[in-house]
Amino acid sequence: MGLYNDTVMDHFMNPRNVGDLENPDGTGTYGSPVCGDMMQIQIKVKDDVITDAKFKTFGCGSAIASSSMATSMIIGKSIDEALAISNKQIIEELGGLPAVKVHCSVLADHAIKSAIYDYAQKNGKTYEGLAGFD
Numbered sequence: 001m002g003l004y005n006d007t008v009m010d011h012f013m014n015p016r017n018v019g020d021l022e023n024p025d026g027t028g029t030y031g032s033p034v035c036g037d038m039m040q041i042q043i044k045v046k047d048d049v050i051t052d053a054k055f056k057t058f059g060c061g062s063a064i065a066s067s068s069m070a071t072s073m074i075i076g077k078s079i080d081e082a083l084a085i086s087n088k089q090i091i092e093e094l095g096g097l098p099a100v101k102v103h104c105s106v107l108a109d110h111a112i113k114s115a116i117y118d119y120a121q122k123n124g125k126t127y128e129g130l131a132g133f134d
C-alpha cells in the first residue's frame, strides 16, 4: 500500500487537460508558499460557463493530480459554480490526499480563482466568489 490511492495515481500518471489553450480567456498562476511549486491554469469562457481548461504544473505528483482533477471539475461549470469549489472538494474527488499534501490541492483551488480573476479583470466583471481575491 502506497501513500496515494488509485485515483490520485491515475490523475498523476495520466493527467487530464495538460498544456496551454489557444487564446485563453483567463490565465492564472499560483505558487505555493509552503514548497515553492507552481501551477498555471487557463480557461475558456462562453456565456459565463467554462468551456475548456488546461494546466501546467511545476510541482509534485499531488499538485499534478490536483490540477488534473480541478480542471476536469470546472469544465462545463458556470463561473459561480467553479468559484465555489474548495480544495476540500478537490481532495474528496481524489479520494483523499496525505495530510502533508493538502497544500497541493490549495494550489489548484487558488490557480482556478486566479484564472477567473484574470478573466473578470479583462471583461469588467465582478463575481461574489472572488471577494477578497487578488
Ligand code: FES
Binding pocket: 035, 036, 037, 059, 060, 061
Ligand atoms: Fe514540490 Fe517536493 S516541494 S515536490
Ligand code: FES
Binding pocket: 032, 034, 035, 036, 037, 059, 060, 061, 062, 063, 101, 103, 104, 107
Ligand atoms: Fe508543494 Fe505538492 S505542491 S509538495
